[in-house]
Amino acid sequence: MEEEQKVKLLGAWFSPFVYRVRLALALKGIQYEYIEQDLTNKSSLLLHSNPIHKRVPVLIHGGKPIPESLIIIDYLDSIWKDNPILPEDPYQRAMAHSWAKFIEEKFTEVIRRALMLEGEQQEKEVLQAKDALEILEGELKGKKFFGGDTMGFLDIVMSWITFWLGVIEEVAGFQVFDPIEYPRLKKWKDSFLELPLIKGSFPPRDSLLPYFSKIRRCGLASAAKK
Amino acid sequence: MEEEQKVKLLGAWFSPFVYRVRLALALKGIQYEYIEQDLTNKSSLLLHSNPIHKRVPVLIHGGKPIPESLIIIDYLDSIWKDNPILPEDPYQRAMAHSWAKFIEEKFTEVIRRALMLEGEQQEKEVLQAKDALEILEGELKGKKFFGGDTMGFLDIVMSWITFWLGVIEEVAGFQVFDPIEYPRLKKWKDSFLELPLIKGSFPPRDSLLPYFSKIRRCGLASAAKK
Structure with missing residues (x-):
């Protein structure tokens, strides 16, 4: 591959946001170099690539860095046209973005807060x-699937939600995803986990549990100080 | 115009988010029907068009509703190609989306909270x-401008920020935008306000002041109850 077209991904093994990007890259069949980042001791590559947020994931394509998982996926989809991730129709595309915003604001962020509270x-x-x-x-x-018959945006x-949520629920002592209450989501989760692309793609649960426990402890300690 | 291609905008006179969409529509020269919504007594049209968030703006194009100001602007730009609002280059586009996310999370939402606090x-x-x-x-x-020589996304x-922020600062008794501290933003604001498209396009300040005072009073009262 030409140096100027190389794809690199700055990530962290435990991050569900980095996982999204790896999934999109795998779905597209894009070759890339994965560079694990130590977020407790940020590299100059990370600080230089994402000076504002200083977090992962960052995709670097041809030397140019792009932050934020969902923005990266949009970008990948607009450059690599095979195996489209977003719908091509502008209305369906807008609705996919609108649902993504809903999921992030009303679910992802809410669970992130719940992890740090009691x-x-x-x-x-x-x-x-x-x-x-x-x-x-x-x-x-x-x-x-949310997009229809095949996995999409x-x-x-x-x-x-198919993997990290269970870890967070266990660590923080709550349950939101009761499979009996949400039978369609349960079926969606099962179909998702059966995809060949997904099997064996998650980080080890035994390592995630202590990691998220630590995040929770730090969050609770910092809230107590306020 | 054919019925199925008609553009309608559900809005509220005081909303800076609706203003963004009106600006994009004006920039594109798109004819549309503006339908003012009473948010204290939501119409069935609004509830039907935006059942999840139940808020404005909602764009209706050919009968199909799209919520969220920035998603609407993306959509308009992908359907009406003249006077592009977003950069065409995928990398520049991704960066514009990344900056928009930064502005919303680190400024717009922060000021929204500051309006309700003391x-x-x-x-x-x-x-x-x-x-x-x-x-x-x-x-x-x-x-x-943020996009370069001409106004963009x-x-x-x-x-x-060029108009509503001053109203909010006055109502809530703080100042964030000191023109001496931010000379480039001051110059940007002046250039923006001089655009023919902008002149006379804001709602009356005398009506906005009591409106945002009321929002602040309600916010403070609801926080006091917690």
Whole structure:
């Protein structure tokens, strides 16, 4: 591959956001160099590539860095046309972006907060997350995946729910995803986990548990100081 | 115009998010029907068009509703190719989306919170907003508008800062945008306000002031109850 077209990914093994990008790259069959980052001791490559947010994932394509998992996936899809991830139709595309925004704001961010809270405050976030799942359950009516018959953009956005959510629930002592309450989401999760691309693609659960426990402890300690 | 291609916009006169869409429509020269919504008594058209968020703006094109100001602008730009708003180059496009996300999360949302707070809590948000302005000031180096020589996507995202921010500052009793501290942003604001498209396009300040005062009072009262 020409140096100027090389694809690199700055990531961290535990990150569900980096996982999204790896999934998109695998789906597209794009060759890339994966560069693990130590977020406790940030490399000059990371600081230089993402000076504002200083976080992963960052995709570097032909020397140019792009931050944010969903923006990276949009970019990959606009450069590599095979195996499209987003719908081609502008209306369907807009709706996919709108749902992605909903998932991030009303579910992903809510669970991120719940991980760092306890008691009544956590319970409030859990209820809000369940409201979002209820709406997503409705959206799956008559569909195997969020995009239809095959895995697409929203399935990638939601991918962390099939694996990381369980880890977070265990660590933080709550349950939002009760398979009996959300039978369509349960079926979606099963179909997703059966995809050959997904099998064996998650980081080891035994390592994630202590990692997210530590994040929770730090979050609780920092909240207590306020 | 054929019925199925008609463009309608559900809006509210005071909303800076609706303003963004009106600006994009004006820039494109798109004819549309504007339908003012009473958000204290939501119409069935709004509830049907945006069942999840139940808020404005909603664009309806050929009967199909699209929510969220920035998603609407992306959509308009992909359907009406004249007077492009986003850069055509995929990398520049990704970076525009990344900056928009930065502005929304690190400035727009922060000011929204500051409007509803007072004392130390407000001061914390104000400092965070100033950090974001400092970064945006750097991004304007050598440029008239965020996109370069002409108004584009990020200028529309930032448009509320040229008018609504002053109203919010007055109502909530803080100042984040000191023109001496941010000379490039000051110059950008002046250039923006001089555009023929912008002149006379804002809602009356005398009506916005009591409106945002009321929002602040409600926000403070609801925080006090918690």
